[in-house]
Structure formats: C-alpha cells, structure tokens
Amino acid sequence: MFESAEIGHIIDKATFDAEEPALREALLEAQYELKAQGRFAVLILLCGIEGAGKGETVKLLNEWMDPRLIQVSTFDQQTDEELARPPAWRYWRQLPPKGRIGVFFGNWYSQILQGRVHKHFKNAVLDQGVASAERLERMLCDEGALIFKFWFHLSKQQMKARLKSLQDDPLHSWRISPLDWQQSKTYDKFVRYGERVLRRSSRDYAPWYVIEGVDEYYRSLTVGRILLEGLQAALANGSQAPSQPHAAPLSLSLDKCGLLDSLDMEQHLDKEDYQAQLIAEQARLSGLMRDKRMRRHALVTVFEGNDAAGKGSAIRRVAAALDPRQYRIVPVGAPTDEEQAQPYLWRFWRHIPSRGKFTLFDRSWYGRVLVERVEGFCGPDDWLRAYGEINDFEEQLVDAGVVVVKFWLAIDQDTQLQRFKAREQVPFKRFKITEDDWRNREKWPQYREAVEDMVDRTSTEIAPWTLVEANDKRFARVKVLRTINEALEAAFAKD
Amino acid sequence: MFESAEIGHIIDKATFDAEEPALREALLEAQYELKAQGRFAVLILLCGIEGAGKGETVKLLNEWMDPRLIQVSTFDQQTDEELARPPAWRYWRQLPPKGRIGVFFGNWYSQILQGRVHKHFKNAVLDQGVASAERLERMLCDEGALIFKFWFHLSKQQMKARLKSLQDDPLHSWRISPLDWQQSKTYDKFVRYGERVLRRSSRDYAPWYVIEGVDEYYRSLTVGRILLEGLQAALANGSQAPSQPHAAPLSLSLDKCGLLDSLDMEQHLDKEDYQAQLIAEQARLSGLMRDKRMRRHALVTVFEGNDAAGKGSAIRRVAAALDPRQYRIVPVGAPTDEEQAQPYLWRFWRHIPSRGKFTLFDRSWYGRVLVERVEGFCGPDDWLRAYGEINDFEEQLVDAGVVVVKFWLAIDQDTQLQRFKAREQVPFKRFKITEDDWRNREKWPQYREAVEDMVDRTSTEIAPWTLVEANDKRFARVKVLRTINEALEAAFAKD
CATH class of the missing domain: 3.40.50.300 (P-loop containing nucleotide triphosphate hydrolases)
Known part of the structure; x- marks a missing residue:
C-alpha cells in the first residue's frame, strides 16, 4: 500500500506556483458551496509517519481555505473530562457540523496503532479497534459525512534524513520530541501494523489516501487535489448523502511519475x-x-x-x-x-x-x-x-x-x-x-x-x-x- | 434479545391446520418466482439451542416447498478436503446459486460460538469472527443474496424438559448425543456468548430472528411467515439487489401474545x-x-x-x-x-x-x-x-x-x-x-x-x-x- 509513496515524488516550485492559485480558488469555492448546501460535514483524519508533513499540511489548508469554517482538533493526552467518559466521547464532541470541515489530528487510528506498536495488546484487539472504527465511519457516512483519511508516508531512509535535517535546523528543532526519535526505532513496527490497519479499514466509503511526504510541493498539491475532487463529487451529488466521492485514483501522480513510470523498462537478459x-x-x-x-x-x-x-x-x-x-x-x-x-x-x-x-x-x-x-x-x-x-x-x-x-x-x-x-x-x-x-x-x-x-x-x-x-x-x-x-x-x- | 422467545408461545393444532395450506401455497409460489426471476439467492442460517427444533424446521421447509430447489448443507467435522483449505472455502462451495434456497445447518456462527464456549479463545477473537461474518454477509448481500438468520431458542427450563422428553421417547432418543447433554451444562455460556454474537451481527441487511422453539406449531408457522414476508418483499423489489426485505417485525407474534401482552397489568400497590x-x-x-x-x-x-x-x-x-x-x-x-x-x-x-x-x-x-x-x-x-x-x-x-x-x-x-x-x-x-x-x-x-x-x-x-x-x-x-x-x-x- 505504500509503494506509490516511496517513489520520490517531486514537484518543482515553478509548477507549484503555477497550480496553486487555481487550486486555492476552487477549494475555497467548494468550501462555501459546502456551507451553502449544509447537507454534509467533512471529516479529515490524519495519520502517518512522524515528520511526513501532517502539521504543515493542516497549516496550509487553513491558509488556503477559510479557517473560520475549519475546525482542527488534536487528540493527545485525554483530559480529565474525557477520561471520565467512554473513549469515543472525545471524538463525538469534536465532530464538525454539516457544512463545516473538521480535521482530526490524531484519532481513533493513532490510538490503536500506538497501543499495538507498544505491545499493549495483540492483533485480535487491534482488529477489534479497526472493526469499531469501520462501524463508526460507516454510520457517520450514512448520516451524511464525507470522510478523507490521509496517511502521510516516508520510507525509513527518508524519515531518518528528514528528522536529521529538522534537528539541525535551529528554526525547526523544537519539533522533534524524544518520542519521535524513539519512533525511528519502531518505524518497522509502525509501518507493519499501519499496513494492517489501512488494509482492513480502507473501504469504498472511506478509503485511505497514502501521501508521500518528502516533497512539500508534491504533498500539498496532492492533498489539495484529492480534497477538491472528493468535495466536488459529493457536492454535485443531488441526493441526501454524498455517494462515491472517492472514485478518483488514490494517487493522483501529479508529477506524472506513477508506479509504472518508475520501472526501468530497459532491463533485459541475453x-x-x-x-x-x-x-x-x-x-x-x-x-x-x-x-x-x-x-x-x-x-x-x-x-x-x-x-x-x-x-x-x-x-x-x-x-x-x-x-x-x-x-x-x-x-x-x-x-x-x-x-x-x-x-x-x-x-x-x-x-x-x-x-x-x-x-x-x-x-x-x-x-x-x-x-x-x-x-x-x-x-x-x-x-x-x-x-x-x-x-x-x-x-x-x-x-x-x-x-x-x-x-x-x-x-x-x-x-x-x-x-x-x-x-x-x-x-x-x-x-x-x-x-x-x-x-x-x-x-x-x-x-x-x-x-x-x-x-x-x-x-x-x-x-x-x-x-x-x-x-x-x-x-x-x-x-x-x-x-x-x-x-x-x-x-x-x-x- | 431472547425475551420474546421465552414467553411460552403456543398455537393450537386447529389454528395451524387452518393456516398451513395458504402459507404452503404462498411459499411455493414465492419459490418459483425466485427461480423465474433468478436475480438473487436465498441463504438461511440456522443456529440456537439444542432441541429447539432446527432439524424439524428444515424437514418441514422441504415438505412445504419444492425440495429440488432447496439445498441443505450441514457443517460438522471438516472433511480432509476442507481442512486442506482456508476455513471459508467450505461455505463458499455450498453457496446456493441465484434462484435457489440454501440452508446452512451449522455455519460460521456455530463455529465461533463453540470455540468461545469451550474457551479456545477470548472475546477479542470472538469479535474478530463476528466482524468477518459481517463482512462476508454484507458482501453476499451486495452481490445479490437474501439472508435469513434464525436462532432457535429455549429457556433453560424448556430445554431441560425438552431433552428429557426426547430421551424418554424411544422414537426420538437417538437424537440426543452426549454433546447435547453436555450443552445442558453449558447452556448459560452458550446463551451469554450467543447474545453477544447476535447483538453484534444483527444488521439491517441480515438481522437475527429469534424463534421460540417449544411449540412446534408456533415455531413452524413463524418461520414460514418470516420467510414468506422477506421473500415477497425482495421479489417485489425491481432493482438488482433486494433492499430492506427485513422490515417486518422480528417477532410476528402469530399467537397474538407479544411481550406487552405477557405483562400482568393488574399489578398495583396500596x-x-x-x-x-x-x-x-x-x-x-x-x-x-x-x-x-x-x-x-x-x-x-x-x-x-x-x-x-x-x-x-x-x-x-x-x-x-x-x-x-x-x-x-x-x-x-x-x-x-x-x-x-x-x-x-x-x-x-x-x-x-x-x-x-x-x-x-x-x-x-x-x-x-x-x-x-x-x-x-x-x-x-x-x-x-x-x-x-x-x-x-x-x-x-x-x-x-x-x-x-x-x-x-x-x-x-x-x-x-x-x-x-x-x-x-x-x-x-x-x-x-x-x-x-x-x-x-x-x-x-x-x-x-x-x-x-x-x-x-x-x-x-x-x-x-x-x-x-x-x-x-x-x-x-x-x-x-x-x-x-x-x-x-x-x-x-x-x-
């Protein structure tokens, strides 16, 4: 599932600069149409490798769109109020209303993944968590939600390089917590269980989009375009609930460098x-x-x-x-x-x-x-x-x-x-x-x-x-x- | 979930005799219509308490309908061929084709329930099994299947009485295997985990129908009527897949003795x-x-x-x-x-x-x-x-x-x-x-x-x-x- 996100996708600044204005405008327009229709809410779930650009992407979305209609929620440590209630309560209280966009930074997947990586439980319990997530998401979609799930990915080499460069940069080094570095060691586990979770929870109504996180321009344009295509498809749908807003390919290959392009077709044997x-x-x-x-x-x-x-x-x-x-x-x-x-x-x-x-x-x-x-x-x-x-x-x-x-x-x-x-x-x-x-x-x-x-x-x-x-x-x-x-x-x- | 099936439903022979001919005719007609349309298959899953009439019901359905269009499969011990392949293979090979009715006597639920009752695994694994069943059934419905799930129920007292009477009856005693008697001891567990399985796997597209098994006439008429209503609803549906064939109440209360009737409304306090x-x-x-x-x-x-x-x-x-x-x-x-x-x-x-x-x-x-x-x-x-x-x-x-x-x-x-x-x-x-x-x-x-x-x-x-x-x-x-x-x-x- 991660192959397309380990190719080394790159978009140059000139291309980005040329495409960005039209994309921003279209996104903003879709956002206002979403509000005007008031038929469904948009929920964006972010997961993935540390340093792959989750935070930057959220920042950018807020710049591109009207931030008054986007509500970003982070779910780190549970608060006292949350600890006193069933685990799902914290997510319910942050759900975006119809017409709005909610970004869940950390979510039910991060929680079960962390638990599995740190051996708090085995695959059967992980699968229970995935099944609960599936039921929740199916219900949200039945009730009129449009869900985007993004996994920001880096290969192991890419992650190491990225963390190193951030650490060396005085402007960025504050971002690297001990946990991140520790994750470098647990990268393999994180990717292995991540793959299991993605495989089992990628469904037609809410598939996972895997985004290669190395190149900022590629990452940003790709996320923007996926959101735009899905939003437009759902907005164009006349019926109550948006149907099949996820029919576009998972990888848009905006740099015209898909998996098939990355093959060396000259290989031969005498x-x-x-x-x-x-x-x-x-x-x-x-x-x-x-x-x-x-x-x-x-x-x-x-x-x-x-x-x-x-x-x-x-x-x-x-x-x-x-x-x-x-x-x-x-x-x-x-x-x-x-x-x-x-x-x-x-x-x-x-x-x-x-x-x-x-x-x-x-x-x-x-x-x-x-x-x-x-x-x-x-x-x-x-x-x-x-x-x-x-x-x-x-x-x-x-x-x-x-x-x-x-x-x-x-x-x-x-x-x-x-x-x-x-x-x-x-x-x-x-x-x-x-x-x-x-x-x-x-x-x-x-x-x-x-x-x-x-x-x-x-x-x-x-x-x-x-x-x-x-x-x-x-x-x-x-x-x-x-x-x-x-x-x-x-x-x-x-x- | 079992309350309605512990009331002591009874239908007298005269009522049964009066209703049976019309029901049989309607079922037969629906069966031929099913064959003529050839749009979907019917899958009947049977589970429940020993002695509650699963076997008798299958026998009766074969008498009532055209047995050439019903295919009954039992899943006890796996055969050599089945053991050599993935567990689901045995179910796939017995699936009824479109236009036909398949009865699965023992099925994926019996298997996971037995495993849990006999402590081969814990609830997390049971839930994994339920989630797999859910996916399988949803897929079958998406592919055009109409699924009926029947749980034949007896209260503990009813079961004991029933097993005793069968044992004393020379014509029936061969039916009581040691396993059945052992189950009398494990009744509580069977019902507890059964309830968990039913609760989690009762879905709009394939709910569980709980049938009180004590009275033969009640049981037979109820199963027949549920099948008939579901079949007719699905056959009347013009689209490819049958939709909402399970909108009828789960308990038809054919004896006009529903849960609310069973209340003693005279109770009072001075x-x-x-x-x-x-x-x-x-x-x-x-x-x-x-x-x-x-x-x-x-x-x-x-x-x-x-x-x-x-x-x-x-x-x-x-x-x-x-x-x-x-x-x-x-x-x-x-x-x-x-x-x-x-x-x-x-x-x-x-x-x-x-x-x-x-x-x-x-x-x-x-x-x-x-x-x-x-x-x-x-x-x-x-x-x-x-x-x-x-x-x-x-x-x-x-x-x-x-x-x-x-x-x-x-x-x-x-x-x-x-x-x-x-x-x-x-x-x-x-x-x-x-x-x-x-x-x-x-x-x-x-x-x-x-x-x-x-x-x-x-x-x-x-x-x-x-x-x-x-x-x-x-x-x-x-x-x-x-x-x-x-x-x-x-x-x-x-x-």
Missing part, C-alpha cells in the same frame, strides 16, 4: 544468461515444491498484464518446473452461467488449491477492477467495494498458509504494437490477436490508471504486487520465477 | 405499602450513589412509554432521592438546529455523564425507532440500521462502566383514555395534553408493533429493557426505583 538463470530458478522451484515444509502451505499466483505482455509464456516457464499433479492453470475468461449465478469471488474460491498444491491464475479476481471497471461492465459501487473485498479474500488465504504472489507484466506501447503486428504475420499466432486487443489498446491511459489504482489499493504486505518489466520476455520470465521462489522461501522461513 | 417501599428504595438509591464503587461507574436511565404512562412523575420520584449535583434530567424533544447538523446520536453523546454521575433521559435515542419510524420522519433504511447503531452505542457505554437501564412504561388503552380526560379537567394539567397525544393514540397498533420490535432488537444482556406495568402509578414508580438499584448493585458486584 540468451546465455537467460538459459542459465531460467534453469537454476526452475530447479529451485521444483525443489521448494517438494520441500516438506510445502505441506503446510499452498501457492497461488496471479498473472495480470498488458495484452501481449507474455503472461502465457511466463506461465509455461513456471509450469515447466513442476510435476503436473502438483499444479493447475486456471485461465479466467467470461464467467460461465454457473459462475454468473454466484457472488463474484465464487469462481475463484472454487479453484483455491489444497495444501501442497499450486494454482496459477491466468487473469484473476482483479478483472473486476481492471477490465470490468474500464469497460463499464460494472458500476463504481461495485468496483470500489471490490478492493476491500479482495483484500479480505487474500487475507483469508494468507491466514490459512496460502502464499499469494501477484504479477503485473508491463510492456510499453511500442513493444505492444510490434508484438501485435508480429502475431498477425505468423499464421499459428493469429488466434492470439483479436479486435478486442486493438480496442483495449485505444484505452491505454484508462487501463494504466486502473492498474496503478489497483496496485495502490491492493498491494499489501501479506500479498504484494510485483511489477514485472516485460519488454524483454527473458528478463520477465526469470523475474517471475525468482519472485515466486523468494516468496516461498520467505514463507518457509517464517514457519 | 398507598401504605407504596410509601414504605418508595422511601426504602429511594434511600437505597441514595446510598448506592454515594457508595465509593460508584466512582468507577456512571448511570444512564432511559424513560420511554405510552403517552400519559407517568414517565415524568416516575423520573421525579427517582430524582427526589438524589443530590442535585449528581444528576441531570435531559428531556428529549425536537432536535435543535445544532443537533440537526450532526449525526443522530450526537445529541445523546453530549449528555453522557462522567463517572459518578447520573443522567435521566426523558425519551431518548429510541425516538428514531418509535416516533420517527411510526410517523415516517425517517425511512426504513434509517430506522432499520439504527438498531445496530444503538446496540453499538450502548456497548461503548457499558464497556466504559456506564450502567444503562431502560424503561418502557406500559399502560392499556382504557387507562390512557381516563388520564387524557382527567388532564383536560384539571386546569394546571391541561398543558400536558395536546392534539398530538390524541393523534398518537389513533396509531396505538403501529406504536405497539414498533415497541415490541424495539425490545426484540435492542434488549441485550448488557442493556436490557425493563417493561413496567404502569396502570398503577405507585407500582410503576417502585418498580423503576428497584430496577435501578438492582442494576447498580449488580454492576458493583461485578467489579
């Missing part, structure tokens, strides 16, 4: 290296599948990718390493009648392997948030709730010992064109290229947005996406095999 | 007894409020009741026992502007007392499921989700040490008429009787249904309703005070 490495990785996989520790696990791999990215041939190279009794390849196309008569995930559940076995999905449950989203086969209500449902589904697999490895095979547009043309030339490959492929190609930008959004919303610590640079098929095949092997070894090591 | 008991209970309350254990608690009482049932005067008798610094009376009328700009529960949260203090609510958050429901001030979507929200709210209070005592002051229609007329006679009481009161009186049956439904859905072990027979005001006042005192003493005893 034939000799390829053959040596391929054989080595295939042997490794074959050994791992026969390892007795495999009896406690099952393996599921998901292959998604651009058309002609080489999914099929990658799958064949994986399968070549295996005993046919151990694995099954499930090609996912249009659902059968029987499948259509069931909930969406049913057709995938039926192919979940038993322990010791391996299922390779050639396309997968991600169809709903890729092709179905882009082609309009389902509405935003459906694909937006699918992210949460998919994360729940994969958590159930992983909890039961299933190792889940997900690949997006990425090629660039030129490579795709070459391969399409080549397929048309070769008689026995002609079946592989259809009108649909050409049509999909025209929707390249929409697919691209859907892919990045999918990765942002479903790449989790327990089931991360691996983006595979697939312009060079040899490179891609070896990377796929190696990633599977590493995932299996990591799972065995944890037993 | 003046002498009244004064002695009133003073004694007031002194007891005064002492309890000054007890040092009160520092760990707060007290919240809710007064609801028929118009002219004597709420105000009962509240005054309670308040008379108290130091004015300790308590606050909150009369709940139409919300203020400020309150209307907030989520519904906000206006009550603001009056939650701090530790050591006592708030008396004269009418309360139950307004949404009483007056707002009956008068149509809010839609079914709102009042149906309110039950779950209210249970969550009260759980938060109780978890924080707040003692929650809820009264419904019940009078009969004649008594109300007398009091209305008396009020009109006395000049200084005339302000107490308005046009509204007369209008409400015309809606007596609707209010009655709303009250019984409210009690069924929100009378919980942690915050039970007390129905007060209030035809005799003296009796009612003493019962109110005594109930508060007992609740405080019970809370202190648990510390």
